[in-house]
Amino acid sequence: MTTTTENQQNITRPSSDNKTERIVEVQGLKKYFPVNAGFLSFGKKEYLKAVDGVDFDVTTGKTLGLVGESGCGKTTTAKLLLGLEKPTEGTIRFKGTDITQLSKVGTREYRRSIQVVFQDPWSSLNPRMRVRSIVGEPLEINTTMTRSEVESEVGSLLERVGLNPYQANLYPHEFSGGQRQRIGIARALSLQPDVIVLDEPVSALDVSIRAQIMNLLVDLQNQFGLAFLLIAHNLATVRFMCHDVAVMYLGQIREFGETESVFTDPLHPYTQALISAALPSHPDIQREEIILPGEVPSPLNPPSGCRFNPRCPQKIGDVCETKIPRLQQQNQDSHLVACHIYD
Amino acid sequence: MAETTGVIEPAAATEQTGIHEDRFGPDTVREKNVLEVRDLKTYFATRWGTVKAVDGVSFSLKAGETIGIVGESGSGKSVTALSIMRLIPSPPGHIVGGEVILNGRDVLRLSSSDMSKVRGSEVAIILQDPMTALNPVFSIENQVGEAIKIHQGLTGRPLWDKLVDALRKVRIPAPEARAKDYPHQLSGGMRQRVVGAIGISSEPSVLIADEPTTSLDVTIQAGYLRLLKEIQGSTGVGIIFITHDFGIVAKMCDRVAVMYAGKIVETGSVREIFNNPKHPYTQALIDSVPKLEEKTERLRQIEGQPPALYDLPDGCPFAPRCPQATDKCREQYPTTSTASDNHSFNCWNPVSES
Numbered sequence: 001m002t003t004t005t006e007n008q009q010n011i012t013r014p015s016s017d018n019k020t021e022r023i024v025e026v027q028g029l030k031k032y033f034p035v036n037a038g039f040l041s042f043g044k045k046e047y048l049k050a051v052d053g054v055d056f057d058v059t060t061g062k063t064l065g066l067v068g069e070s071g072c073g074k075t076t077t078a079k080l081l082l083g084l085e086k087p088t089e090g091t092i093r094f095k096g097t098d099i100t101q102l103s104k105v106g107t108r109e110y111r112r113s114i115q116v117v118f119q120d121p122w123s124s125l126n127p128r129m130r131v132r133s134i135v136g137e138p139l140e141i142n143t144t145m146t147r148s149e150v151e152s153e154v155g156s157l158l159e160r161v162g163l164n165p166y167q168a169n170l171y172p173h174e175f176s177g178g179q180r181q182r183i184g185i186a187r188a189l190s191l192q193p194d195v196i197v198l199d200e201p202v203s204a205l206d207v208s209i210r211a212q213i214m215n216l217l218v219d220l221q222n223q224f225g226l227a228f229l230l231i232a233h234n235l236a237t238v239r240f241m242c243h244d245v246a247v248m249y250l251g252q253i254r255e256f257g258e259t260e261s262v263f264t265d266p267l268h269p270y271t272q273a274l275i276s277a278a279l280p281s282h283p284d285i286q287r288e289e290i291i292l293p294g295e296v297p298s299p300l301n302p303p304s305g306c307r308f309n310p311r312c313p314q315k316i317g318d319v320c321e322t323k324i325p326r327l328q329q330q331n332q333d334s335h336l337v338a339c340h341i342y343d
Numbered sequence: 344m345a346e347t348t349g350v351i352e353p354a355a356a357t358e359q360t361g362i363h364e365d366r367f368g369p370d371t372v373r374e375k376n377v378l379e380v381r382d383l384k385t386y387f388a389t390r391w392g393t394v395k396a397v398d399g400v401s402f403s404l405k406a407g408e409t410i411g412i413v414g415e416s417g418s419g420k421s422v423t424a425l426s427i428m429r430l431i432p433s434p435p436g437h438i439v440g441g442e443v444i445l446n447g448r449d450v451l452r453l454s455s456s457d458m459s460k461v462r463g464s465e466v467a468i469i470l471q472d473p474m475t476a477l478n479p480v481f482s483i484e485n486q487v488g489e490a491i492k493i494h495q496g497l498t499g500r501p502l503w504d505k506l507v508d509a510l511r512k513v514r515i516p517a518p519e520a521r522a523k524d525y526p527h528q529l530s531g532g533m534r535q536r537v538v539g540a541i542g543i544s545s546e547p548s549v550l551i552a553d554e555p556t557t558s559l560d561v562t563i564q565a566g567y568l569r570l571l572k573e574i575q576g577s578t579g580v581g582i583i584f585i586t587h588d589f590g591i592v593a594k595m596c597d598r599v600a601v602m603y604a605g606k607i608v609e610t611g612s613v614r615e616i617f618n619n620p621k622h623p624y625t626q627a628l629i630d631s632v633p634k635l636e637e638k639t640e641r642l643r644q645i646e647g648q649p650p651a652l653y654d655l656p657d658g659c660p661f662a663p664r665c666p667q668a669t670d671k672c673r674e675q676y677p678t679t680s681t682a683s684d685n686h687s688f689n690c691w692n693p694v695s696e697s
Contacts, residue, residue: 069560176648206415206649207587211631211642233561240633240642260638277565279590281634283613292562295530
């Protein structure tokens with residue numbers, strides 16, 4: 001076993017010596033939602049720990065994937081990053097500045113640099129706005145461009161995502177799902193952001209269209225050096241799109257590493273179970289399925305110790321129920337896992 | 344469990360099969376077909392013209408067999424399922440031709456009251472979204488019990504026993520207690536199981552699963568698919584999977600039918616289709632999906648989008664998106680060719696074997 005970093009306060013980050021820049025640094029991020037415990041709670045406050053101590057970096061030109069089942073906190077993490085929710089604790093540094101401490105003006109500046117593409121291209125575009133306004137509105141609000149400049153910029157944005165500039169005059173309902181998602185991507189690109197959060201960007205699309213959108217996203221990333229945070233539950237999509245993967249369970253990252261390393265050598269029992277449960281790409285591929293008993297427990301009352309312990313097929317004993325495992329390095333520098341098996 | 348209804352004598356049935364083209368070739372399995380769909384046509388009258396949502400679809404299903412009908416939205420796969428159930432809203436939809444032979448009789452010729460008896464008892468459907476498939480103001484007991492009451496005429500204690508049994512079969516823990524719950528009290532996976540329990544409660548011979556796992560998490564999905572396989576193993580129900588996901592096909596199905604623009608364009612055993620796809624659309628669909636098992640550098644993408652069904656081109660509807668299309672493809676719909684015993688396709692320029 002490699003050296004552990006248990007004594008350190010924060011986890012050691014993968015020491016990637018690439019020339020890429022860590023554009024967003026997230027440390028000890030927590031988001032607790034107060035829950036009304038009911039009439040008989042006598043003032044006792046309960047919290048839903050949606051995100052409970054998460055650290056990761058987003059790097060230029062790279063994609064970080066957040067993987068996990070519903071309720072694991074991946075969407076809340078994305079909302080925190082977008083500044084749509086205020087964290088309970090922890091810092092989110094964007095180019096060195098903590099965005100949680102920003103003024104109103106500063107927050108507005110920050111939001112220009114981070115954009116989002118939503119899952120559902122049917123509900124994320126205003127049906128009463130022409131594409132010209134949907135894509136151009138961020139420019140009108142945030143830049144000093146004249147109307148004709150906005151016009152030509154919208155045209156070139158549409159071209160960049162594979163649409164025709166003349167389609168700027170149309171309404172969203174005149175487009176197919178894939179085209180709508182392209183409009184959503186054009187809107188996200190309009191302010192030349194550094195980071196784009198992709199929240200299930202292809203899961204609502206037809207199979208033959210998914211490849212088009214995924215290829216487009218990869219091309220745009222290579223062209224503009226964009227940093228992506230991808231939220232997806234389809235593991236094959238994650239393997240294709242992402243450079244690094246963070247596996248979340250009940251608000252915590254339980255495994256983190258380079259995509260290839262995580263997929264070829266998953267260390268955490270939960271990651272192993274997730275991969276084993278994923279659908280095969282060929283009928284001859286017979287994976288031995290790891291069956292997890294039960295369902296994800298409520299984040300209102302997470303299990304003590306390792307939160308995965310009630311469902312873990314490799315539980316080693318009392319330590320799993322009493323001690324919270326820390327993320328620590330395994331195998332290679334960049335592969336981290338939080339599991340007592342590797343202590 | 345193929346229940347012979349005795350409406351059509353076996354000899355007569357074979358004779359009828361002879362008239363129509365059986366797309367899956369000669370019947371090698373000894374078991375009888377529980378379902379035969381022959382040249383099914385379901386059209387919708389819209390203000391843009393007639394939409395041929397299902398246009399001459401034929402396939403068969405044996406007891407204990409699983410067939411996957413794969414296609415994108417608008418390919419007609421769900422309309423095929425609803426046509427078999429006779430649940431097409433009319434107007435605007437009409438089943439204009441074909442036969443759906445279920446356990447030996449054509450359900451398209453049944454009166455609506457007879458169809459009500461068949462629907463849910465001989466053929467059942469599991470809908471896509473467990474959140475909307477269940478009525479929020481009725482308890483689980485009520486909703487599962489309703490199906491049993493109608494189809495098996497049970498009441499009181501036997502009804503309760505039967506419904507608890509159905510819930511137990513879909514592995515719902517503490518079924519007696521859960522039966523009293525309302526849908527909102529259950530998780531998504533449990534709700535999907537309840538929908539499954541309603542489906543299997545009357546032991547149908549055909550179960551149609553319309554994208555039953557798209558809204559479920561990976562681990563829950565795996566559990567549910569395994570459950571369906573187990574139910575099939577014990578009851579011998581024939582399952583039709585309506586899906587756009589080749590992963591589900593790879594995992595669950597014995598045979599596949601790929602649909603495009605209302606027609607089956609390729610059909611065969613799952614291995615044949617994966618190893619030796621003949622139709623460029625099938626091949627492109629398989630190649631456009633990233634693989635979990637290996638790093639994919641670039642995805643093969645299919646240009647364009649599925650055609651509008653009210654304005655189909657004369658020739659092959661895939662021709663505008665097909666890299667191998669020729670003038671012939673644009674003029675004439677391809678005839679059915681056979682690649683092997685159980686493998687046929689409709690394409691003028693099939694993919695050559697690699």
